[in-house]
Amino acid sequence: MDEDGSARPQTAVTADDVARRAGVSRWTVNRAFKKDASISARSREKVLSAAAELGYVPDLLAASLASSRSRLVALLIDDFANPHKLVMLERLTRILQHAGWDTLLVNMLSEDDGRDALMNASQRRVDAAILIGIQFDDKVLAAALGARRVRKLIIFARSSQNAETISIAVDDVAAMTEITSHVIDRGYARPMFLAGPQTYSAHLLRKETFVAQWTARVGRAPEVISVETYDPARAFDRVHQVLAPRNGRGLPDVLVCENDALAIGAIDAVRHKLGLRVPEDIAVTGFDDVPLASSPNYRLTTYRQPLTAMANRIVEILNEDREPGNHCDFLGQIVSRDSA
Amino acid sequence: MDEDGSARPQTAVTADDVARRAGVSRWTVNRAFKKDASISARSREKVLSAAAELGYVPDLLAASLASSRSRLVALLIDDFANPHKLVMLERLTRILQHAGWDTLLVNMLSEDDGRDALMNASQRRVDAAILIGIQFDDKVLAAALGARRVRKLIIFARSSQNAETISIAVDDVAAMTEITSHVIDRGYARPMFLAGPQTYSAHLLRKETFVAQWTARVGRAPEVISVETYDPARAFDRVHQVLAPRNGRGLPDVLVCENDALAIGAIDAVRHKLGLRVPEDIAVTGFDDVPLASSPNYRLTTYRQPLTAMANRIVEILNEDREPGNHCDFLGQIVSRDSA
DNA sequence: GCGCAATTTGCACGCGCGTGCAAGATCATT
DNA sequence: AATGATCTTGCACGCGCGTGCAAATTGCGC
Structure with missing residues (x-):
């Protein structure tokens, strides 16, 4: 819907381009895209329309590098035979996305011990790792936490006794x-x-x-x-x-x-x-x-299990600065059908 | 400016730290981690052991920013009711990971038309988007390709007539x-x-x-x-x-x-x-x-369907510089059981 | 209009690494 | 031992944006 005629389809349009077009500084441009930044309604308007014309969107990669916060979480799974995982994946990704978090899916089946998978995620600077598999032994957790490469380690739908992790599970x-x-x-x-x-x-x-x-x-x-x-x-x-x-x-x-x-x-x-x-x-x-x-x-x-509530709890934890208590219990409900 | 100033083991150790310890330059450090870089065996050895001592791993975020290549692909799904998707997820992530590609899982159920999801992925600078869902209408494809935010659009396990996309499917x-x-x-x-x-x-x-x-x-x-x-x-x-x-x-x-x-x-x-x-x-x-x-x-x-071969084809396509033919057909095999 | 406070804007610097090239080191050959 | 040829190393610059602060602007009461 927006081609200004200039033939440059591939060019990565940056905040500077938008700034020039909107007649403001680059910093004002980026402020316009920040939720609660101090910026006047008028300049935000100017910037946003200029950005729309140019097709600009902020570069999360550069933002992550500069702020050392990626709004990215790693989701580690090693249990693809269990159909419940598909339900979890859908619920988690939907709720995380809605809250502004993206999800890196890490398959731990092929890794020897999961260390590599965690290392891998850490190289992407994920803000947290969510474990929804089963084979996470203490060595893996220790490696992850010891190296402090992953700031928050959330164990989902299982309980963990490890004081360094956060576990979100049904009671x-x-x-x-x-x-x-x-x-x-x-x-x-x-x-x-x-x-x-x-x-x-x-x-x-x-x-x-x-x-x-x-x-x-x-x-x-x-x-x-x-x-x-x-x-x-x-x-x-x-x-x-x-x-x-x-x-x-x-x-x-x-x-x-x-x-x-x-x-x-x-x-x-x-x-x-x-x-x-x-x-x-x-x-x-x-x-x-x-x-x-x-x-x-x-x-x-x-x-x-109350998956939605549990996923929402993840979002809360991600948004908190300091690590909260390491254990959250939820109550679900029995579903009585014919098999028993 | 972090809080408690206590002894922090975390440190975000960079290539410079390793360089200092190994007595080489920062660039040599990064070369040591590159597969086919021109570096002598001795310095690589020195660097790697220094890195191991310090717990250094290259920062993929910074690397992506500098090289504008992220080795990250977005996987878009809108079809979580189909159990086959779990099989696909496992196969794709495993093979992609093995080839050095990470996967961003994007849930398109919550999006109005998928545009947002693609936009979102593009902000992370994914090198490609892989669509394994069903509701990708032409508007979405056009938006994605028109804005050129996503360099490669791969439609997996479905055929596409769109010349701008690459489709990998069974015949x-x-x-x-x-x-x-x-x-x-x-x-x-x-x-x-x-x-x-x-x-x-x-x-x-x-x-x-x-x-x-x-x-x-x-x-x-x-x-x-x-x-x-x-x-x-x-x-x-x-x-x-x-x-x-x-x-x-x-x-x-x-x-x-x-x-x-x-x-x-x-x-x-x-x-x-x-x-x-x-x-x-x-x-x-x-x-x-x-x-x-x-x-x-x-x-x-x-x-x-020959999912493994199809996933391997994705890897090939990702590794190629220029977009190849836009359609790949595979042959699977009938599995005859009792239901017919 | 004036003064002060509140708001808005601009900027230097850095995040960690890649690129391309030139300088340096190494080796085989004469 | 000298000469290229080859391999290895170092470096300036930039990727696009955040941070914290200072400068500029605006609002408000009088």
Whole structure:
């Protein structure tokens, strides 16, 4: 919509060009683009229209270099098999963008230990790193924080005991207590817990809570099995492997899964490998409420995390100057469907 | 002017610091970090060890500013309901990272028309924008290319007729021809095609190809229905809505779906709303081979795109100086499972 | 109109590194 | 040992904008 006829399509138009055209100084131009800068309405108007004519937009790269603030966060993931990650990505990027933060997506699957990924992000001067994967061990955290290359390390949807990190997660104890009650109230008596990978730094308390609650209220400890990634296919294999030999004698009557990814694989195994019905023969519960959980195939009883509120908390933390308390717990809600 | 003046290990150590310690000039330091720079093995060694001691890493921000090359690409998505996107994200980021490119994830769901998203990316000086969504209409493309803010516009997994863009996609005609043959060979006679959103700029030729092929080979045109997003839930509703009234009289015997997201919703509807079996009563085919397609629940006959090769092509294009031909077709392979 | 305060504007300097070239060092050859 | 030829190193300048302050302008009451 704006070609002044001069043939220079490629030229990076800078604040100086706009300044010249608007008859002000370069600094006034940049002020016009700053939200709460001290500038008169008239000059801002002049500058903005001149900028529009020239097609100028401030260069965030140069701004970042000068201010050492990039409004860029790194999002580190190592868990692409879990469909919930797509939901998280959408929610996080949308809310961060809305608040003026851009997102650098870092795939940690290919890195040996995640160190490289963090290093990489730090070279871009990200203002924070958000971890939404699982394999973040203490070495990685220590490396990141020790080198002080990343100023804020936010662990999302998992709890961290590390005092240097900020973790934003649902209250696993409250959530799992609710699920335990749900299972007990429905009259299930022989539960088996299906857990995901057990990591140190970024923890989930679901297994511990379920085991403790069940033991306390029923009087005996539940069975527990686990898989090394949140992959439905892994859960499928594991459930088949564990339950098939016991088919006909002493099967559990409910599979309590650490999340929906595992629950979906578990349901498939129960139906298609054991030839049993869900929930009539074996009930299943999940966690996360992924889109597939509401499909008529699964009708999964699960627990929904308040992702929007949690993402908004990230924005608050990013906007704060000093690091706040290192832990935020949120409460979600159980979603009761047919699977349990 | 930072706060507490306490001993700060962070320091933002620069090339100058390393240079001083290594007894060379700053430029030699930066050369040590450049792959094919002219530098003697001895000085590189000196520099690297000095850098290691100080914890120095080159600042990509400053490098980008100075060289006007950021090795950063924007990945624009507006289609988070389609599980295939998670697969694409993983593959693309992994391969791009491996080749030294970082990825800025831009969520276009919240933008009015995508213009803002592109503008945003351009302010970060991305070297290219990769579109893997669907709603990119000509206005957006024109805006992006007209302003020349983005030097390379790559449309991934869709075809574009726009001469200014580069599109990397599977050969829809070849793929759909293969699927059509598969369907005909299996003896199906009353197909219905389930299409996704019809966009102008970034096109899929699947529907057109199937309709043309079927008509040519069987002698009559197949039915076609469509939904406005690649969301299994939408497909579920639509299939239910269209087929339920016809249950018992004149149902199709195969649903050919534009991709797996739609196919999965379609299967659920056939089973749980129509109470019919797949494939015995109605067969279903998809496209993409998402992880769920191999689950025992769906056993979906589908078509796998060579994502790795396609992603590698992106890397090639990014590394090239001048824009190459604007269209790359790839061949995938049909994956025959039980659903058709 | 005057004086003072509040607002608005301009500016020197620096953020950390790349580019292109020229000076310096090294090596093989005669 | 001298001469180029080759490899290696150093450097001035600029990328586009922020910061903090000083200078210029405006507003206001009288």
